[in-house]
Each structure stands twice: as C-alpha cells, then as structure tokens.
Amino acid sequence: MSNATVTNQDREDLITVLGLRFGQMPPDVAAGVRQVHHPAEMDHLVLAAANAATLAAFRQELGRPGIRLVGGRFDPLREARDRRSAGK
Numbered sequence: 001m002s003n004a005t006v007t008n009q010d011r012e013d014l015i016t017v018l019g020l021r022f023g024q025m026p027p028d029v030a031a032g033v034r035q036v037h038h039p040a041e042m043d044h045l046v047l048a049a050a051n052a053a054t055l056a057a058f059r060q061e062l063g064r065p066g067i068r069l070v071g072g073r074f075d076p077l078r079e080a081r082d083r084r085s086a087g088k
Helices: 008-022 027-033 039-051 055-061 077-086
Strands: none
Touching: 008 027, 008 039, 008 055, 027 077, 039 055
C-alpha cells in the first residue's frame, strides 16, 4: 500500500477480492481482515489473497505479517493443474 494508513475501504476491498476468488467469506475471515490496521500487514494479506491456492492457506496468513509466501499453498494455479492432471 502506498498510503500510511489502512482504511475501511481497503479492508472491504480485500474481503471482496477474497469473495471473488473463494466464494462466500466465512465470518472469521472477514472479521480477521477487518482487524488489520497496519499497512505492512495489509500488503502481506493482499499478496496472500492474490496467490493463495485455497481459502485455508489465506486464513493461515491472518495475523502473520512479513512472513514469506512460499510453497504449493501459494500457487494460485495449483488446483487447476491438479484437476487437469487427474483428468489424464
């Protein structure tokens, strides 16, 4: 984030993106996002939302700013590749 604060609109936008990627947002995930107040944490969660293969992978990142996003949990195309491989 380029600004020094996290706004309510930033939090709601992230919840919207998560909903578009993963469907209906569980209340605990939406509540966790609404508790974000630090720009570094929001930056981390935006990257996690864009790259998490599953909602469960994103959920694990709530409250964990600054941790690198690595491994298969953060391959947004993993499920599509798995489905394609299973169909062969």
